Amino acid sequence: MRRFLALALLLAPLVPAKMPLDEFRTRRANLRKSLDGVVLLAARTEARDEVFRVDQEPNFYYLTGLTDPGARLLVTPSREILFLPHHNERLEHYVGKRSSAEDSDVHALTGFEEVLPIEKFETELDQALSTNEKVYTLQNTPFTDKLKLLYPFRDISDAAPVIAKLRMKKSAAELAAIQHATDVSLEAHRAAWKRMAAGLYEYQLEATLVNTFLENGCEGVSYAPIVGSGPNSTVLHYSANHRRADRGEVVVIDSAAQCDGYASDITRTAPVGGKFSPRQREIYEIVLGAQNAAIAAAKPGIRLSGPTNSLTKIAKDYMDAHGKDLHGEPLGKYFIHGIGHQVGLQVHDASVDGPLEAGMVVTIEPGIYIPEENIGVRIEDVILVTENGAKLLSAALPREPDEIEKAVAK
Numbered sequence: 001m002r003r004f005l006a007l008a009l010l011l012a013p014l015v016p017a018k019m020p021l022d023e024f025r026t027r028r029a030n031l032r033k034s035l036d037g038v039v040l041l042a043a044r045t046e047a048r049d050e051v052f053r054v055d056q057e058p059n060f061y062y063l064t065g066l067t068d069p070g071a072r073l074l075v076t077p078s079r080e081i082l083f084l085p086h087h088n089e090r091l092e093h094y095v096g097k098r099s100s101a102e103d104s105d106v107h108a109l110t111g112f113e114e115v116l117p118i119e120k121f122e123t124e125l126d127q128a129l130s131t132n133e134k135v136y137t138l139q140n141t142p143f144t145d146k147l148k149l150l151y152p153f154r155d156i157s158d159a160a161p162v163i164a165k166l167r168m169k170k171s172a173a174e175l176a177a178i179q180h181a182t183d184v185s186l187e188a189h190r191a192a193w194k195r196m197a198a199g200l201y202e203y204q205l206e207a208t209l210v211n212t213f214l215e216n217g218c219e220g221v222s223y224a225p226i227v228g229s230g231p232n233s234t235v236l237h238y239s240a241n242h243r244r245a246d247r248g249e250v251v252v253i254d255s256a257a258q259c260d261g262y263a264s265d266i267t268r269t270a271p272v273g274g275k276f277s278p279r280q281r282e283i284y285e286i287v288l289g290a291q292n293a294a295i296a297a298a299k300p301g302i303r304l305s306g307p308t309n310s311l312t313k314i315a316k317d318y319m320d321a322h323g324k325d326l327h328g329e330p331l332g333k334y335f336i337h338g339i340g341h342q343v344g345l346q347v348h349d350a351s352v353d354g355p356l357e358a359g360m361v362v363t364i365e366p367g368i369y370i371p372e373e374n375i376g377v378r379i380e381d382v383i384l385v386t387e388n389g390a391k392l393l394s395a396a397l398p399r400e401p402d403e404i405e406k407a408v409a410k
């Protein structure tokens with residue numbers, strides 16, 4: 001019985017949406033405004049005897065706020081229909097109560113005026129397709145394959161870019177959620193700094209980060225925490241976190257919380273023992289200068305990446321103009337990734353190619369990684385693009401090397 005109880009607790013409420021249902025209603029209305037066809041989305045499917053929390057399919061979540069599996073969403077320019085599976089008493093003993101179309105409170109709980117049992121999906125879709133030619137759904141899913149079999153003569157287009165265009169412009173409620181995830185993440189970095197000392201293992205710093213996320217009521221991590229000391233500081237997506245950090249090394253901590261479904265993405269680099277070596281500080285200051293140049297240039301119209309008029313180029317040019325490697329070469333070539341990406345429901349959030357626009361939240365994360373010197377430095381912050389510039393959402397966490405030294409000094 002205890003085993004079942006533990007299972008039930010693990011599977012219990014999948015973090016109910018705290019955002020008001022009106023937020024999701026507004027998103028569907030915005031989708032319908034510019035829609036020239038039918039959008040079909042499937043909620044995540046459910047594995048048998050699931051024992052880990054599974055996140056909802058992000059596009060389905062964005063438009064419904066529902067975390068349960070098995071549902072379908074149909075949106076046309078004039079209608080929004082939610083299809084729900086029937087109750088399954090035995091399953092609900094394991095996973096908790098779920099909504100079904102026959103429930104009297106289903107409209108209040110879901111925010112949908114039209115909620116139908118799942119078996120009505122095909123009839124309703126047929127009807128929608130009698131007046132709409134185009135079909136949009138996510139590509140390369142089992143659901144897409146079924147649709148193609150059902151409608152071999154329809155052109156089935158990708159729904160991802162259509163919804164991404166909406167997802168890229170954050171609403172006030174989304175900005176508040178991202179700010180909260182950011183604030184908790186900054187607190188976690190401060191807690192890790194406080195604990196940082198020679199001889200501590202990377203996973204111990206990870207434990208402090210994750211503990212802070214959970215203590216603040218967040219769901220957990222936005223992505224696997226990266227705690228890379230010494231040589232691991234030069235490995236971009238290092239996440240094994242099993243090495244002992246020693247005095248004289250730098251530690252790259254790239255870690256952020258997921259709160260109320262929303263992500264953040266924060267990186268700081270700090271010296272173990274509280275003092276950057278002169279060379280570490282030199283590299284650090286160049287990365288910081290590149291980041292400041294990119295933040296100062298961020299505004300609507302400029303691109304994140306690209307050979308001209310991009311923030312990546314501005315950061316790289318700054319690095320090329322400051323400092324050298326051990327062979328007298330410029331440092332820009334050690335910045336081997338892009339300057340940033342969209343952040344929202346996902347840490348690498350949905351996007352379509354194009355220049356920055358007001359209302360977008362993106363990271364600015366230059367880095368220099370020199371394996372030959374065991375020095376990797378990345379500084380990553382989240383910004384909100386505004387009408388004429390950018391607002392640093394993570395400004396409360398120090399970036400200046402003196403302040404970081406003070407925070408980790410032992």
Ligand SMILES: [Mn+2]
Pocket residue numbers: 265341363365380
């Ligand atoms: Mn990032």
